[in-house]
Amino acid sequence: MTISPDTPVAVVTGASSGIGEATARTLASQGFHVVVGARRLDRLETLAGEIGGTALALDVTDDDSVAAFTAVLPRVDVLVNNAGGAKGLAPVADADFDDWRWMWETNVLGTLRVTKALLPKLVASGDGLIVTITSIAAFEHYDNGSGYTSAKHAEAVLHRTLRGELLGQPVRLTEIAPGAVETEFSLVRFDGDEARAAKVYEGITPLVAQDVADVVGFVASRPSHVNLDQIVLKPRDQASGSRFHRS
Template identity: 80%
Template sequence: MTSVPTTPSTQTDRPTAVVTGASSGIGAATARTLAADGYHVVVGARRVDRLEALAEEIDGTALALDVTDEDSVAAFTSVLPRVDVLVNNAGGAKGLAPILDADLDDWQWMWETNVVGTLRMTKALLPKLIESGNGLVVTITSIAAFETYDNGAGYTTAKHAQGVLHRTLRGELLGTPVRLTEIAPGAVETEFSLVRFDGDEEKAAKVYEGIDPLVAADIAEVIGFVASRPSHVNLDTIVVRPRDQAPNGRFSRRS
């Protein structure tokens, strides 16, 4: 595991961005984008081997992080001397079952990862974000934070709760030098569906069959734009869908 560097070139000359869930997908793409924009990026996730390769690529720092574990979050956040940007990206879905057949373990995982994990990271780093004088919290929710769909209640309820957590901060932090942006993506082809279907590649592929989905870099570019806005500009909520997707799970699929 890569330790946090202490040289001025990485910790004082460059602003620091923290990206959770950075071992793949949107998190990894965001780390690359922010690094290219001049940030020292601290990437966190459970798959440390992937993090270390990413950190070497972007001249960043890799630290093991499990947002569902209080001790892991404490260890991660305690060694960061400065934080200017926090990207709450860690999250995910498990299963696609109706409420009648709900798997409580899957629900517990989704709520712990998406909601409580976001709470842990944000609560721990808010003092440093305020201290920075120009902090930014970006929370990656989902269109599932605004819509529902059959068999998806475990995920949609968690994402609704995560969105409400983030939006509540907008009022609670009013008057502090911290901006808050919620980004709600639609269908993005990453490892998301692979995780949801326990590694079933065939099921995961069908989610994006016949459409041109978003890719991780599309969302990372939006995050980079948000972070580049002047300190008086707060982009509250950004919904991003592929052209082939309408609300409530409707897709235009080509045969």
């Protein structure tokens, strides 16, 4: 990988669609060489070609994949932990252990794997930034959502703990917690059931991926002494994880 030593490098996980893709485009427009990672390499290669970045296959649930991904990066100035997602919407009594394992592996341990592997390079950059995309589910719970909300709580606590552990190091940490964003999120949660996914956003005007990407871009453009610890954003039509105004 050949990158000019004067060009800052941003890594975006889960970049094959949605918030990750929009964030990659935004950071590229701000002058970063963006390294995009996800499992769908064909989508990544198209994206990287359009933004002048680098596409690398990445499965955040696999130790070897993360090691191979991070080993080839010459430097890292910004890390956006975006890979994650939900599976199912079931009460605790009907919890699917495979769904829970997927959510915890992807949201929690996936974020841990990538962050741990890239920390030395972020510190070495002299002005590193870690942005973790959590969710309003990291602040509250709702019926039938315990698998996802518990995973997002854990991911957020990981990130928030790191804020104190890195105090005094040249690394800033920002948690961005979106509410309802219309992406492939609900489609994944409901195993491709388009009708059920569409009902999640029925009667509201949800956020779109670019809304979140704009916030990431704003965070990345702040001077090095400014740390935006937490940013929560929701559609105007949403008051909480389960409370909406639907027209």
